[in-house]
Amino acid sequence: MPVRFIENRILLFLAELQKFAALAVKALRRIFSPPFYGREFFRQLDKIGVGSLFIVCLTGLFTGMVMALQALIQLRPFGATSYVGGMVAVTMIKELGPVLSSLMVAGRVGSAITAELGTMVVTEQIDAMRVEGTDVVKRLVASRLKAMLVAMPLLAIVTDTVAISGGYIIASGYHISPLMYWKSLPQFMRFQDLIEAVAKPTFFGFLIAMIACHVGLGVSGGSEGVGTAVKRTVVLASVFILISDFFITKIFIVFR
Amino acid sequence: MADGCGIRMERVCYSVGGRSILRDFDLSLDPGVNRTILGVSGVGKTTILKLLLGLLKPDSGRIIIEEEDIATLSEGGLALARKHISIVFQGGALFDSMTVGENVGYRMLEEGHLAEQEIDAIVREKLGFVGLEKAINLYPAELSGGMKKRVAIARALAADPEYIFFDEPTTGLDPIGVYNIQQLMLRLQGEGKTTLMVTHDMHTAFAVSDRFSFIHEAQLVFEGTKSELKESSIPAIREFFAPGKESLFRYVESEESA
Numbered sequence: 001m002p003v004r005f006i007e008n009r010i011l012l013f014l015a016e017l018q019k020f021a022a023l024a025v026k027a028l029r030r031i032f033s034p035p036f037y038g039r040e041f042f043r044q045l046d047k048i049g050v051g052s053l054f055i056v057c058l059t060g061l062f063t064g065m066v067m068a069l070q071a072l073i074q075l076r077p078f079g080a081t082s083y084v085g086g087m088v089a090v091t092m093i094k095e096l097g098p099v100l101s102s103l104m105v106a107g108r109v110g111s112a113i114t115a116e117l118g119t120m121v122v123t124e125q126i127d128a129m130r131v132e133g134t135d136v137v138k139r140l141v142a143s144r145l146k147a148m149l150v151a152m153p154l155l156a157i158v159t160d161t162v163a164i165s166g167g168y169i170i171a172s173g174y175h176i177s178p179l180m181y182w183k184s185l186p187q188f189m190r191f192q193d194l195i196e197a198v199a200k201p202t203f204f205g206f207l208i209a210m211i212a213c214h215v216g217l218g219v220s221g222g223s224e225g226v227g228t229a230v231k232r233t234v235v236l237a238s239v240f241i242l243i244s245d246f247f248i249t250k251i252f253i254v255f256r
Numbered sequence: 257m258a259d260g261c262g263i264r265m266e267r268v269c270y271s272v273g274g275r276s277i278l279r280d281f282d283l284s285l286d287p288g289v290n291r292t293i294l295g296v297s298g299v300g301k302t303t304i305l306k307l308l309l310g311l312l313k314p315d316s317g318r319i320i321i322e323e324e325d326i327a328t329l330s331e332g333g334l335a336l337a338r339k340h341i342s343i344v345f346q347g348g349a350l351f352d353s354m355t356v357g358e359n360v361g362y363r364m365l366e367e368g369h370l371a372e373q374e375i376d377a378i379v380r381e382k383l384g385f386v387g388l389e390k391a392i393n394l395y396p397a398e399l400s401g402g403m404k405k406r407v408a409i410a411r412a413l414a415a416d417p418e419y420i421f422f423d424e425p426t427t428g429l430d431p432i433g434v435y436n437i438q439q440l441m442l443r444l445q446g447e448g449k450t451t452l453m454v455t456h457d458m459h460t461a462f463a464v465s466d467r468f469s470f471i472h473e474a475q476l477v478f479e480g481t482k483s484e485l486k487e488s489s490i491p492a493i494r495e496f497f498a499p500g501k502e503s504l505f506r507y508v509e510s511e512e513s514a
């Protein structure tokens with residue numbers, strides 16, 4: 001009995017993965033072919049990008065400050081406090097910036113996308129769109145994916161910048177001059193890290209958009225179904241961001 | 257029959273999660289013959305409409321629109337078959353991020369063949385038909401249930417279809433709203449549209465339909481005219497018209513034993 005249960009769960013998971021992959025391929029192909037639904041794209045870009053700016057800045061500011069605090073405690077006994085800028089920068093740009101901003105966006109935007117599409121399914125708006133001859137994947141999924149692929153790396157860069165500035169606020173309390181702080185930034189980094197800093201949030205953005213759309217379009221069972229779906233999106237997106245972060249980091253280390 | 261395309265369902269089976277919703281279901285629609293499919297809630301009436309539009313795929317059987325089996329078509333191929341048909345969904349299914357005017361003009365705006373003024377003129381004409389020209393700049397959330405359905409009718413008309421499907425158009429409306437919808441359906445028929453309605457509202461069904469189908473436990477149990485339906489001795493139909501003590505809680509019991 002339990003074996004059978006586990007077998008069923010695995011089969012269900014694989015079937016869903018297959019559907020997810022099919023939707024992702026369809027959406028990616030539709031990004032590059034007209035009509036482009038410019039209005040929908042800019043509406044989404046505004047919602048995703050501009051709408052998340054505040055929360056992402058807040059995340060960056062406090063993460064940068066706490067990182068600087070921790071680093072200074074560690075560095076002080078060695079008289080190496082001048083390296084604090086570099087330490088904050090390297091952890092933020094490679095890890096915390098992309099991951100934390102993506103987690104915030106998964107909670108804020110991923111949930112909203114699932115709720116919106118799920119409601120459209122439940123109220124038969126998706127069916128109505130299909131009857132009217134619209135390619136639903138193109139209009140609803142591709143436009144959101146495109147907006148997310150543009151917005152997410154930009155948001156991560158904002159997070160990094162704010163975090164590094166936040167780090168300086170703390171460092172300045174430890175008699176570190178702006179020049180010292182600034183000069184320590186490149187000491188821990190190489191060019192490849194900057195690629196990592198953009199590649200990670202782009203991939204996380206892909207994950208958030210596709211999971212949110214896949215789960216939203218798969219809603220059944222009325223408004224309760226929408227609620228469950230929203231929860232699923234946030235959990236799945238967050239977990240897969242953390243898992244894929246590990247593997248992307250691995251890949252970058254291999255090519256170092 | 258008048259010229260125009262016929263629509264047929266042949267031995268269609270459809271199930272959800274192992275439960276059979278339709279079993280060897282046959283249905284035929286002809287231009288000019290306004291049909292109503294009656295049946296209790298949850299019997300699969302909406303499912304029939306969605307199958308006919310290619311929104312759902314049958315497990316087996318054929319669904320033929322203009323000599324073509326749409327069960328085998330891709331989404332792109334379906335667009336042609338759907339040119340003949342529009343649908344008014346149960347809740348209206350208006351796009352709630354768009355105004356009433358954008359909803360009605362949706363297809364024309366998507367296709368982009370017409371200039372904006374031309375689209376605007378058509379939208380106003382269709383909204384005028386349902387008596388809602390004034391609502392053109394409102395959003396669906398600002399409308400009552402009856403108004404939503406009327407906007408949905410205007411949107412369905414914009415595609416100039418031969419057939420218009422109605423999913424429980426009068427459910428949840430007050431008597432005036434019901435009357436409005438009935439009158440609109442009769443006027444549509446007068447303009448040469450063929451209507452297919454699924455409902456459990458038999459008064460409206462009798463007011464607007466020529467022929468009737470009755471679905472019970474996944475199967476078509478009756479097909480005929482109004483008087484044939486009224487005189488039918490089929491128990492399910494008798495009970496539908498005059499529910500008695502024996503119908504009480506039957507639904508609950510059959511659910512539990514299932």
Ligand SMILES: Nc1ncnc2c1ncn2[C@@H]1O[C@H](COP(=O)(O)OP(=O)(O)O)[C@@H](O)[C@H]1O
Nearest residue numbers: 220272273277296297298299300301302303304
């Ligand atoms: N997505 C779904 N998942 C599970 N069951 C469904 C789904 N859609 C429809 N059903 C079942 O199919 C049956 C027929 O549904 P429907 O065609 O909407 O009925 P009707 O329109 O006659 O009220 C219902 O009993 C419902 O429980």
Ligand SMILES: [Mg+2]
Nearest residue numbers: 301302346423
């Ligand atoms: Mg229904």
